[in-house]
Amino acid sequence: MIPTAALVGVVALCALLVFFWRRNGIGSGRGYGNRVAAHIGIPKSLFHSLMAHGAPGSYRQLLASLEKAGLTLDQAGAELAPTLAKGVERMEAHFGPQETLEAVKPLVARLVSMGSSSG
Numbered sequence: 030m031i032p033t034a035a036l037v038g039v040v041a042l043c044a045l046l047v048f049f050w051r052r053n054g055i056g057s058g059r060g061y062g063n064r065v066a067a068h069i070g071i072p073k074s075l076f077h078s079l080m081a082h083g084a085p086g087s088y089r090q091l092l093a094s095l096e097k098a099g100l101t102l103d104q105a106g107a108e109l110a111p112t113l114a115k116g117v118e119r120m121e122a123h124f125g126p127q128e129t130l131e132a133v134k135p136l137v138a139r140l141v142s143m144g145s146s147s148g
Contacts, residue, residue: 057093080092084116
């Protein structure tokens with residue numbers, strides 16, 4: 030018979046693995062977000078920060094849904110432009126003017142204009 034402590038340990042380890050897999054594994058939206066960030070020229074850590082500050086809910090679910098819908102990186106960039114713009118605005122309000130935010134403003138503005146001209 031398996032000792033109870035060992036069984037609890039195995040269950041806890043499995044739960045921990047599932048937690049991290051859902052957060053960072055395939056389908057979490059993170060990898061797709063990294064590809065979108067590289068495509069539009071925003072460092073991936075800044076891209077994820079902008080998304081976290083600009084999205085009304087879980088930005089990773091948003092990214093995962095765009096990936097599942099089969100959007101190209103150009104389409105995803107245009108779709109995410111308002112969220113990124115809101116993220117820039119909120120981060121600037123919270124942290125004040127930052128070099129990194131100033132550097133991405135033209136990229137985000139270009140995406141916003143692309144999104145509004147295609148709709």
